[in-house]
Amino acid sequence: MKLETLIHDINSKCSSLKDAAKLLPDATAPEYKELLALMVRQARALAEELAAFERKP
Amino acid sequence: MEKLSILVVEDDPLARKVMAVQLKDHAVDFASDAASGRKLLESGHHALCFLDLQLGDKDEASGMELIPLACAKGVYSVVMSGHDAEAMVERAYELGCDDFYSKGNEASNVGSVIARYLNKKEGAKSDVFAERFVTEDAETRAAVKEALKYAPSELPILILGPSGSGKTNLARVLHDHSGRPGAFVAINCAAYTEDLLEAELFGYKKGAFTGANDNHKGKLLAADRGTLFLDEIGSMSLKMQTKLLKAIEERSFHPLGSERAETSRFRVISATLEDIQSLIKAGKMRFDFFQRIHGLTVELKALARRKGDILPLIAALARGGKRLAFTPEAKQRLLAHDWPGNVREVKRFVSLLAAGEDGRVGPEAVDRLLRTVRAEHGATGGFVGEEQYRYALENGLTAAVDRFSDEIIRRNLDDHGGKKTATLADLKISTRLLYAALARLRGERSEP
Numbered sequence: 001m002k003l004e005t006l007i008h009d010i011n012s013k014c015s016s017l018k019d020a021a022k023l024l025p026d027a028t029a030p031e032y033k034e035l036l037a038l039m040v041r042q043a044r045a046l047a048e049e050l051a052a053f054e055r056k057p
Numbered sequence: 058m059e060k061l062s063i064l065v066v067e068d069d070p071l072a073r074k075v076m077a078v079q080l081k082d083h084a085v086d087f088a089s090d091a092a093s094g095r096k097l098l099e100s101g102h103h104a105l106c107f108l109d110l111q112l113g114d115k116d117e118a119s120g121m122e123l124i125p126l127a128c129a130k131g132v133y134s135v136v137m138s139g140h141d142a143e144a145m146v147e148r149a150y151e152l153g154c155d156d157f158y159s160k161g162n163e164a165s166n167v168g169s170v171i172a173r174y175l176n177k178k179e180g181a182k183s184d185v186f187a188e189r190f191v192t193e194d195a196e197t198r199a200a201v202k203e204a205l206k207y208a209p210s211e212l213p214i215l216i217l218g219p220s221g222s223g224k225t226n227l228a229r230v231l232h233d234h235s236g237r238p239g240a241f242v243a244i245n246c247a248a249y250t251e252d253l254l255e256a257e258l259f260g261y262k263k264g265a266f267t268g269a270n271d272n273h274k275g276k277l278l279a280a281d282r283g284t285l286f287l288d289e290i291g292s293m294s295l296k297m298q299t300k301l302l303k304a305i306e307e308r309s310f311h312p313l314g315s316e317r318a319e320t321s322r323f324r325v326i327s328a329t330l331e332d333i334q335s336l337i338k339a340g341k342m343r344f345d346f347f348q349r350i351h352g353l354t355v356e357l358k359a360l361a362r363r364k365g366d367i368l369p370l371i372a373a374l375a376r377g378g379k380r381l382a383f384t385p386e387a388k389q390r391l392l393a394h395d396w397p398g399n400v401r402e403v404k405r406f407v408s409l410l411a412a413g414e415d416g417r418v419g420p421e422a423v424d425r426l427l428r429t430v431r432a433e434h435g436a437t438g439g440f441v442g443e444e445q446y447r448y449a450l451e452n453g454l455t456a457a458v459d460r461f462s463d464e465i466i467r468r469n470l471d472d473h474g475g476k477k478t479a480t481l482a483d484l485k486i487s488t489r490l491l492y493a494a495l496a497r498l499r500g501e502r503s504e505p
Contacts, residue, residue, distance in 0.1 A: 012139030
């Protein structure tokens with residue numbers, strides 16, 4: 001993976017996480033649950049991507 | 058707001074969810090890759106499409122492939138990107154996309170995009186100059202067009218122009234083209250004393266002052282997500298400017314007598330007939346306040362300087378009522394008149410005409426109605442107001458002329474910080490006249 005792609009992904013994914021976090025206070029209970037689940041998935045995907053980049057020779 | 062048919066092509070499930078919430082008032086289709094996005098776009102029933110720049114892992118800008126198809130289908134295409142590298146932005150616009158934004162703060166991004174789309178759509182279907190702001194004057198058209206470009210933005214707009222030249226009307230047109238869901242709330246700052254203006258703008262709680270028998274919602278709160286139109290801004294005191302400046306900057310304020318701060322996301326449009334630079338020089342307008350209200354300045358000319366607008370304006374104002382036909386002599390009279398009350402005077406003229414005249418209007422009728430309108434406006438000749446006229450009747454013409462020149466000299470001296478040489482040059486007056494005025498202003502007798 002290129003560093004440029006990584007930067008793009010970090011920007012995109014963090015933007016979604018920040019926007020989703022802003023929705024939490026007004027979310028209904030099911031929506032709250034769904035948003036949190038998606039956020040966890042997003043954060044994990046980002047962590048995995050960073051780890052993969054770190055492992056890159 | 059109008060319910061729109063929207064397509065979102067986005068591979069990130071969390072971003073799709075965020076968009077679903079932001080666009081909940083519209084009919085939205087989602088696609089998670091370019092192929093399904095293409096299929097949905099082919100159906101051609103979407104008004105707008107939001108395209109993620111990078112779909113999947115393959116190409117850096119795979120979302121751009123869909124822009125030509127969106128264009129061909131007449132869909133307003135918006136590219137959303139995690140980074141806004143100049144080359145990408147340029148390429149997207151070259152391909153024909155209508156809008157491009159960097160991801161982050163989607164609540165604001167999506168709202169602005171929809172406002173720009175609606176503005177474009179409105180602009181395409183209606184001619185502002187035929188219906189909302191009638192003018193044939195090239196300079197005025199250019200100024201209004203420029204202002205309309207910024208209608209959907211948060212940029213504050215300052216409208217300058219003489220009384221009756223259409224400042225309030227233009228402010229309303231700009232609000233209607235802004236796509237802002239809130240109300241258009243207007244206040245004439247010159248119509249209130251400082252205390253009353255504060256109460257009107259900020260609102261108050263019951264018992265905040267004598268006579269505050271109920272809670273009162275102020276104009277700032279009423280304009281939440283809408284437009285606050287501050288007319289005659291030049292008459293606002295420095296103290297009020299300071300308070301309003303803080304509310305504009307922080308989007309938050311305390312109603313009188315309230316411990317709790319209210320928030321309001323209003324956009325400011327202001328207007329004045331005064332010379333703003335002179336107000337600043339004379340210390341009557343704070344420079345930081347001026348900076349806050351003049352993102353874009355639009356100057357409207359007096360009707361006397363755009364005479365080509367007189368007949369189209371009369372025709373537009375008479376629309377829907379009695380069909381009027383002016384004789385060539387009547388037209389000449391209309392064009393020769395200076396219309397000191399500007400559009401407001403034309404409106405009154407047309408309403409009198411429609412109420413009491415035959416369809417065919419001759420020069421006598423025009424002369425008679427213009428006299429009536431001028432008397433109603435309290436202007437005997439456009440330059441002399443009713444107050445000055447009464448003063449002259451009570452105190453004699455010489456006293457009235459002295460008072461008039463004294464006021465002008467005093468104001469000009471204020472503008473120049475008391476520098477007499479500057480005032481002598483500006484007003485082209487003799488030293489003797491200047492000193493006579495100063496003596497009168499000090500309450501002394503002038504020397505013979």
